[in-house]
Amino acid sequence: MGGIVVVGAGQAGAALVARLRSRGYDGPLTLVGAETVPPYQRPPLTKGYLTGDIPLERLFLRPTSFYADHNITLRLGEFVTGIDTARRRLRLGPDELAYDQLALTTGSTPRRLPEHLGGSLGGVYVARDLADTDAMAPELVPGRKVLVVGGGYIGLEAAAVAAKRGLDVTLVEMAPRILQRVAAPETSDFFRALHQGHGVRICEGIGLETLVGENGRVAAARLSDGRELPVDFVIVGVGIVPNVALAEAAGVVIDNGIATDAMGRTSDPAIWAAGDCASFPWGAGRLRLESVQNAIDQAELVADNMMGAGRHYAPVPWFWSDQYDVKLQIAGLNSGYDRLIRRDAAPKGLSFWYFRGDRFLAVDAINDPRAFMVGKRLLEMGRAPSPEALAAPETDLKTLLA
Template structure:
């Protein structure tokens, strides 16, 4: 009986094993995860869960009974310490050795941390990536306390929104010229800067952290502009790094992630990869997509290809972020855009349409789900209406899908 092993029990790993069964695989499946909890949603951790609006059980992607019913061996609190790709076996933290016929790496990513030399290991300094992080941080969110958030990407901004809603004094520093500089246009940065300012968040752009200070626990922060802030705790949101150590140990090619081909195979044909840890080929470039949508879709294609179906993975990127009462939805990738057009909607809705030359490549939609869906479908269909048509309030947007 064939044995398929999946290492990494996050969104991608859970999606992959479920797809193996739904595609009719009757062999043995083992899903290995380092955490104590079954696979769960990560996006709500920095939002609804941290606010106390979502119970732990609602985070779980599927109940334990699903894995039992589907005869999927879920090995929690277990790490893989080594992979011998030639022998097709792996060593577990328990000392056991498992032999596999096909292996999938869905190991996800790690939050980037601050070095100890600048206070990164002081008590009261947090990252936000997993359930343990959220549970550790929750008691800090007490009204009237002061928090410094380092990093103005989506994770930092979501943490700022939660802290502000809890009544904390929030300061956010971003070393780049503007928040969201790496991922969004200036118009989107402006929108979210104004949103956070309206909730009392002090955003400082072009300012970095020099060091955190304190004896055992952080008590203050020195910024690169010479400012010193008294703080009660700090949240580090300076990006993530793909978890590739096991792939490297297996001799698999790694370059800013585990390199995969159009069929989710790594440089070893018996090993597939999916999710945050993996790169993929998109419009001639090898990139990583850090999103729930990609984790699910890439993992499901990986499952099919582990079964020999030889299906190409064609990503349709989409992302979202919840901050206060604003839902940001993003379709496409804005890589190489040269122009952004703004469409105002009803009741404060707004969307930003990215063009590269004359081609529509991405849309940011703020509280505008209708135009988000239309933009997503236009991008996926390869349709690029003229910008003046998009921004004209009189345009029947749905009609553009039929054009």
């Protein structure tokens, strides 16, 4: 028998196989990954690893020996080319791999610039995996000119690393403001000022017309306002798309990712999904979360349910971003908010609290771990703090949990 096979050796895949073993699953267990290295952390790639402060070994989620010690077969550097759902077989090139249950933790792929905008030129990078970061690292030479395309968290984090390394950084965001999709204008204002204070030029409401090449490598960027900027290289951070092709070709239902039920099972009863690639029921619709914590929590829930737990996934989403000496921590989802409360915290912290009517939706905590902790706990408890109490500087946030 094939036991359990997990396709995708990222954060979710690693969490899933570890959870299965910790919960007593003792059958055959195989983790298949396209990269040649064991599962590793991705957030440090554009931070400590890119700057050389974190060695490769510290990125690994588990020591390599963990997998052998727990009888987990690692098949690295291998691509699954198809799923035969009737026979419950995976195709890996000329080989087949049988499964009783299959988990898809295939993650996501960064959006790249199309070829007609110069996306195939040398010196144009995305920041998603180890190979991307290794290719980009030699470009980070003080004084060089880098263009960052995209004013979301990935683009801002890349801009921060480049600025700290002494590069000349320009960031373009075609939306009217950075972080427009995910944060209030007040949070955008804070991070715009932060980056400008470190010498980054922030160009909002301005798109990239095209990249201009010389001898096959990017040399300049033409912007939608008519300017042409000389550049030495480009970092593209314009979002990701879930990796659903394998599931879709197998006839699994796709809806904003690989569609699962509340327990993580797909439309095929033998196939499960978790992480960036998976969407799950949320309110009247579906939600797909792109975060480390979701990858872990959803994968562990799927592992439990593969063993019959029958648990439903009801997360309180949370995220974080590190830029310069600032840590942004977010709990909840702010979609549809109609009221925002600001709180300042000594010495340099502040937080923004989102409400829709009387309902508490989310908090952005900037160098304010207490606000994040309290806000996250309130969301977990299903409780709304009083906006008036939040707005009062003398309120001790912990009293809101009483």
